[in-house]
Amino acid sequence: MDNFLSPVGWLLALLQALLFAAMAPLLAAWIKRVKCRLQSRRGPSLLQPYRDLRKLYYKETLVAETASPIFRLAPYIIFAATWMAAAVIPMIAMQLPTAVVADVIVLVGFLALARFFLALAGMDIGTAFGGMGASREVLVSSLAEPAMLMAIFTLTMSAQSTNLSSVIDYVLSYGLVLRPSFMFAMVAVMLVAIAETGRIPVDNPDTHLELTMIHEAMILEYSGRHLALMEGAAQLKLMAYFVLIANVFLPWGIATEFTPQALLLGLLAIGAKLALLGILLAVAETALAKMRVFRIPQYLNLAFLLALLGMLSNVILEMG
C-alpha cells in the first residue's frame, strides 16, 4: 500500500500504459511479418498497423441507421477497459501503484467488461452477422474464462497472493526451478490467450469470410475512428496476454527498482520476450489450420484440463 502514493511509481505506471498503447500495433505487425516470412511472402512493413490506424482516424465514420447509443459508446468503453487491463500488468517494472489498485481477478474482470460491450455492440445493429459473431464470442469466452481463472488460481495458490507484483516477486525469489504446476498453467494460459485474442486455430484475424469469423463479424459495422478503436483494443489485448505470459511465468529481467539501468534492462527484456513469443505464435499459426466452431470447446476443455492438472500438481507435489 505504501507504493500507492509514490509519484515516481505513478509516473512510471503512466509511461508504461502509454508504452503499452504505442507498442501494441508493433507487436501485431511483428507477428504478421514473421508469419509472412514463414509462408515465403515478403509481408508488410512493421509500421503498417500504425498507417492503418492513421488512415481510419482520418476517414469519415459511418453509423448504421438502426444503431443505438450503445453502438457508439462501445468502442470507447472497450478500448478504455482493455487499456486499463493492460496498465495493470507489470511490463518493465514491478511494485507500480497500478498493481495495488487492481489485482489479477480485476484484470480478468476488465477483459470481461470489454467483451460484454463487444457482444452488445455486435448485436446492436440487428444484422445476422453481428448476432452470430456475438453468440460465438460469448460461447468461446464462457469456456475460456474458467480455464483462465483456474490457471490464475494455481499461480495465486503458490504465491499466496493475487497481486501480480507479489506473484512475480515470488517467482523471482525462487529462481529458475521447474514447477509442474506452473508449466501446466502456462500452457493453459497460452491456449486461452490464443482463443481470447481470436487467433488461429480458434478465429482468423485476417479473414472477412463470414462463416469462419468471430471477432470480425462483431465489428463488421464499424468504420472510421470507431473501427480504429476496435482494432487498437484487439492489438492491446494481444499485447496484454503476451506480457502477462512473459512476465508472470518468465519474469527475469523485469526492473525491481526504479533506476534507469534497471528500467532499460526491463524494456529490453520484455522486448526480447515479446519478439520470441511472437515468433512462437506465428509458427503455431502457420502450422495449424482453423478449427470448426464446434471443435473449439474441445480445445478449450484441453486448456481447462491442463489448468486443473496444474492445480492438482500444485496441491499434491508442492504444498506442505
Place this chain on the structure above:
Amino acid sequence: MPKQLIGQGLPSLTAEGWAWLTPVSADVASYGAPVVVLGIGAAWLIVSLLLKRGEAGRLRRCEAWDCGFSAPDSRMQYTATAFAMPFRRVFGLLFHIVERVDDSGKLARYELHISDRLWGLLYRPVADLVMASARRVTVIQSGRLRAYLAWSFATLLVLLWIIS
C-alpha cells in the same frame, strides 16, 4: 456477511479506508474501485478528446451492411434461439433437448423444448417424496374440531407418559 456465515469477519476488509477492498492484507489482494473508475474515465476522456477533433470527428448515418441483397428486416435478425444455439450444442449433455422441424403442412413448424436433466435426476425425486408424504399427512387433517382435540389430547398423553 462472513460474520454471519462463519462466525468471524474478514479482519482487514476496509482496513485501508473505505476506498479499498483488502480482504486479507494489502500485499495479498487489493482492489481500489474509485481509482479503477477514475482510470477508465481518464482513458475514455483521453481517447475521445484525441478522436473527436475537427475534421476527424465527422459522423454520418447510413444503411446497415446487407451484402447487396434485400434490406435487412426484423425477420432476419438473430433471435435468442439462434444466439443460444452453440450453447445448446456444447452443453447439450446437461439438458434434454427436443428440436424438430415439421414442414409437411402448408407452413413449416419449428419446435424446441428444453428441460433440465438435473432437475429430473436430482430435485424431482426429493420433491415427489415431499409431496407424497404431505399427501399422506393430510389424511389425519379431517377438518373436524373434535378430531383435532382428540389428536391434541393423545399427544399430551404421550408427552406426559414420556416425561414421567
